[in-house]
Amino acid sequence: MQLTPQQLEEFEERGYLFFPGLFSREEIKTLTDEVPRLYAQHRPENIREKHSGAVRTNFAAHMYSDPFARLARHPRMIKPVEQLFGEELYMHQFKINGKNAFDGDVWQWHQDYGTWFNDDLMPTPRAMNVAIFLDDVDTTNGPLMFIPGSHKLGVLDAGHDTTTTSYPLWTINNENIRVLVEKAGGRNGGIVTPTGPAGSMMLFHSCLVHASGSNLSPWNRVSVYLSLCAISNHIRRHKRVEWIAHRDFTPITCLPDDCLTRSYPVDLPWAKGTPASAAVTSEDRLAEAA
Template sequence: MKLTTEQLAQFDRDGYLFFPGLFTPEETQSLNDAVPELYSRDEDYNIREKGKTAVRTNFATHMYSEPFAKLARHPRMIEPVEELLGEALYMHQFKINGKMAFEGDVWQWHQDYGTWLNDDMMPTERAMNVAIFMDEVTEHNGPLMFIPGSHKKGVVNAKHDLTTTSYPLWTVDNDLIRQLVQRAGGKEGGIVSPKGPAGSMILFHSCLVHASGSNLSPFNRVSVYLSLCAISNHIRRHKRPEYIAHRDFTPITCLPDDCLTKDYPVDLPWKDGVPASALKTSLEEINPERKAA
């Protein structure tokens, strides 16, 4: 999937692109069907909402679930990022965020690269997220909120929030959020929330400041996120378990465009369980000269 000249200019200006209904209901069916069983697993890679049983994030799904292993190699999700970054990519992180009905908690204002820099020692912001809606996203079920153009600010100061939710995050100060929103247009477009049917896709810059409110509605808002990083920009530290920050820098090879509706072989290295090595962490910097596998 190639981006147009207008889309490239829009991404440079706003820091994100939105593709409503890019994947069909047929394409997303096998993904949706797999989620309940994945969320039911009592595994470390299922992070639950603080004080609740609802899953907040299911990590590394592409390592043990066939439908999501195919999605992780889908050209509609991989090729636009390859075009924007200008080189081959590896999977830094893969997750299914479950903003579940009545129980989905907030995601504070943050930049994804802030976490990747502080926790994983990712050298630069040459990485970004691609998200696909598994449910319809409306104004009622906790949609993402972006501050358009905030990626132009580069990496901003952040604090490590270890208490607000069940997942630690490097969050942005409220005063800076006010400034960024005002610069982006204040009440007239300073915050945007892409909404649309299941199968819609968002691509956004790793420095784009974003957040989402809690989901008090009776409607789930589940989304899949591929965090894709340029091979040359691989992380330099293994502070977090591998199911959160991957350590295999092998370039992603795309499957055919119809891979979600047809059978294609995919590797599932963790189908029999997460290896003990994936849980080991270290604060030491790894060799920056290490080459992709």
């Protein structure tokens, strides 16, 4: 899948691209059939909501789940980012965000690169998110909200919020968000919420400011996110556990385009459990050396 000149121009201006219904219902069913099994497991890769206990995020499913390992190598997700960066990519982060009906909590206003820089020492914003809707997304079930063009401002001041939800984020304060939204158009386009059917795909810049509200509807809103980083831009610090920030910088090799409807062999190195080494961080090593 190659982006057109018009799409490249749109991405440069807005910081994101949206492809409604890019994956078929058959392809998405391969993934949705697997999600309950992943969420039911008591693995450290499952981060649960602070109050309800529902899975907020499942990390690194591509390391132990065959369908998601194939998705992690899908050319419709990988090739557009290779085109934008002009080099090969590695998987910085792989997550399935579960905004379950009635229980899905908020994601505060933030830039992903803010966390990747502060926690992982990723040198530059040469990393990108590609997301697939596993459920239909509308205005009622907690869709992502973007501030168009905010990626052009680079890295913004952020504070480390460790209390609002079960997952710490480097978040942007309300006053700065108010200013950003007004500059982007206020009520006339200062916040956009891409919605569409299951199988829709979004591609967005790592500096694009975004958030999502809670899901109080009776409909799930589960999405998969591939955080793809240029090989030359790999992280320099391993402060976080490996299932959250990967340390293998091997370039991704794509499978054929039909890899969600046909079985192709993939490596599943964590199929028998998360290795102990994945939980060891650079801070642990410093403590051992002290």
